[in-house]
């Protein structure tokens with residue numbers, strides 16, 4: 138799941154605990170984020186909140202970030218869901234990597250309150266991610282998005 142150098146090191150030198158903290162915050166606050174989907178979509182800094190694992194990676198085509206606002210908006214409408222391998226419920230997909238015939242997805246499960254991973258086949262979920270990427274409005278500008286913890290703070294403590 139991590140992007141690696143050829144020697145197997147983490148590419149972006151992102152502190153590992155920062156990534157783990159982000160996953161944990163996302164899993165524990167998923168319901169809160171979905172409840173606030175409208176506010177996230179309407180606030181550009183919340184919308185463009187960047188998730189380390191919010192991306193779609195297709196072999197030879199590249200890797201594209203998908204902002205929090207687009208993910209939350211899809212989840213609220215029942216999209217970007219996959220069966221949770223832990224509890225059998227519906228997990229919210231954050232990203233995927235692979236080909237139509239066989240890909241890996243990862244996300245957060247509202248029941249397990251944890252990061253979960255699974256394997257998928259067929260175009261449905263990948264296409265939803267491609268559509269999410271196309272509709273994400275990433276060309277809107279270089280406005281820096283907030284981190285997940287900053288976004289949660291803003292949602293919780295500002296009117």
Ligand SMILES: [Zn+2]
Nearest residue numbers: 221224246249
């Ligand atoms: Zn689950």
